[in-house]
Amino acid sequence: MKIGVAGKGGSGKTTTSGTLARSIAARSRRVLAFDCDGNPNLGPTLGLPSDQFDEGIPLPHDVLAHIDRDGETVTELSMPLDEILDRYAAAAPGGIQLLTMARAQKPGGG
Numbered sequence: 772m773k774i775g776v777a778g779k780g781g782s783g784k785t786t787t788s789g790t791l792a793r794s795i796a797a798r799s800r801r802v803l804a805f806d807c808d809g810n811p812n813l814g815p816t817l818g819l820p821s822d823q824f825d826e827g828i829p830l831p832h833d834v835l836a837h838i839d840r841d842g843e844t845v846t847e848l849s850m851p852l853d854e855i856l857d858r859y860a861a862a863a864p865g866g867i868q869l870l871t872m873a874r875a876q877k878p879g880g881g
């Protein structure tokens with residue numbers, strides 16, 4: 772099952788995503804959570820301690836390969852998913868694995 776949560780700023784996307792992830796994991800389902808916000812904060816919502824969350828490594832672009840297939844560009848993972856999880860996922864309580872897609876630079880640079 773894949774669930775995507777999108778919507779207007781401040782409408783409760785992160786709260787809803789964290790609650791969904793935790794309630795599905797509580798039913799003994801494997802949950803892989805993606806935080807696609809450039810200012811990510813799903814980690815604390817999942818109960819990840821802030822020191823671990825702040826150290827989280829955003830996924831590098833090269834985990835995706837853009838392949839030309841019969842004139843059409845297809846995007847695929849460039850390495851097995853388990854390897855991506857080993858390298859980049861943070862382990863949140865309840866067995867939830869969290870991948871952070873991007874992280875904006877800290878403010879101050881204009």
Ligand SMILES: Nc1ncnc2c1ncn2[C@@H]1O[C@H](COP(=O)(O)OP(=O)(O)OP(=O)(O)O)[C@@H](O)[C@H]1O
Nearest residue numbers: 778779780781782783784785786787788808810812
């Ligand atoms: N069902 C709800 N009832 C009342 N308050 C809520 C509810 N869901 C979320 N909130 C509160 O609304 C605020 C925004 O929630 P949240 O951060 O989940 O939204 P978001 O859509 O992820 O925001 P952003 O666009 O900034 O990422 C938070 O203070 C949260 O605690």
Ligand SMILES: [Mg+2]
Nearest residue numbers: 784785786808
């Ligand atoms: Mg949010």
